[in-house]
């Protein structure tokens with residue numbers, strides 16, 4: 001239960017938190033590639049001149065990543081907003097577990113190893129193949145390979161999901177070539193190791209929130225059944241696929257299988273072990289279910305090998321997905337939703353499919369269930385199934401229509417919404433589309449704010465991390481956009497290290513609250529701010545709020 005705030009009785013109407021996913025504020029970076037500055041955003045511009053606002057740190061240590069070189073992402077951003085404090089996140093926890101060796105002493109690892117030794121079978125590693133550190137890190141994969149060899153595993157196969165989304169757009173060979181050298185060094189008479197299959201992460205395996213199971217089916221066909229075009233090795237596959245699909249970035253490259261004399265080198269067979277080495281859960285859940293569930297209807301698996309499966313982390317503790325995992329996930333407790341539910345505050349969470357789990361599962365500390373069925377309403381608007389540069393408006397209008405109905409219903413005291421546009425379109429690397437995406441979000445704001453006023457409510461307008469604010473790769477030293485050999489700008493598909501806006505909107509707040517001057521504010525300060533606006537004191541375990549009360 002939350003206690004009443006000592007001086008502030010709370011706003012009269014509803015409080016709405018608007019997460020403009022992937023809309024950060026770049027400083028000094030050249031205008032050319034900044035879709036947030038390029039976009040025509042009369043509403044945001046008005047807010048940034050008339051409403052109390054500040055910038056929040058949304059990357060690195062401020063969101064529980066291993067270092068300040070790590071960009072923010074949706075998981076750690078929404079975790080921080082919803083939990084009110086910083087937890088060491090998957091990336092950091094796996095590093096620690098590898099350093100201490102704890103990962104290799106755990107039951108899941110021992111089980112995986114015992115199985116392949118007992119049956120003289122194959123150990124498979126499958127996951128996102130880069131150092132992006134959002135879903136996975138290649139160093140974790142290498143550490144496990146070294147350990148497997150030490151433990152006398154005889155045969156290892158690696159299934160690589162090409163990134164180009166958390167790292168530069170066409171960087172697959174920068175990871176594959178050194179990795180092949182590493183495999184050459186590891187390989188020996190008693191240690192047979194090869195890459196067996198792969199493909200772009202947005203083309204196979206890593207769907208999320210059940211937006212498009214066909215992606216996972218293609219991944220299953222590729223990794224398990226060995227059913228995709230054959231190549232001699234992964235470098236040849238990437239080169240060959242790029243030649244066949246000019247202009248397609250790594251994330252969208254189609255699947256491939258490595259074969260010798262017309263036979264795939266590493267189908268997943270009975271008695272094998274499979275480690276899915278992503279630590280982040282949203283895009284790991286569906287493939288884990290495909291490997292683990294006996295009753296499964298999302299697609300026809302054709303053949304279901306009898307294997308030992310383990311995830312890097314447990315991706316959903318309520319649903320126990322997967323059953324076995326190498327590292328304990330962060331124990332995120334005392335979230336805002338839980339406190340509000342126990343205090344009797346009715347809440348709404350709404351977004352489109354691509355970000356639905358962000359405002360529910362991530363926001364609630366990676367829990368998929370509700371704290372109180374009666375008090376909480378979750379609404380998912382189905383996302384389009386097209387490349388988002390073709391529909392940069394995505395489902396913002398439909399979300400806004402429904403959100404306005406829900407606001408006016410008077411049923412919810414606290415509401416949260418995520419607009420996916422700045423992020424999902426930002427990841428395409430298409431500046432024109434990203435500019436439209438930001439304008440789309442601005443248009444949504446212009447529709448919502450008058451409704452908030454009419455209800456005597458307030459809104460917090462913020463973001464989880466940057467993305468659309470840098471659509472060209474920048475030269476790290478000069479800050480200038482990088483160019484390709486032909487003079488064109490190098491598109492950037494990943495998130496940024498930039499801070500995000502925090503805007504407090506409320507025509508009826510009447511100077512009752514102002515922004516306090518707290519040092520280095522970040523996303524974890526939002527939860528306390530939220531409950532304060534609702535008229536409650538923040539729990540002591542949370543980071544402080546951003547408000548001063550007059």
Ligand SMILES: O=C(O)[C@H](O)COP(=O)(O)O
Pocket residue numbers: 021072073074075134135165166283423427
């Ligand atoms: O999964 C993705 O799409 C990217 O790796 C990260 O984007 P998100 O953190 O905004 O979801």
Ligand SMILES: [Mn+2]
Pocket residue numbers: 021022073074075077423464465
């Ligand atoms: Mn995001």
Ligand SMILES: [Mn+2]
Pocket residue numbers: 022074423424427467495
């Ligand atoms: Mn993103």
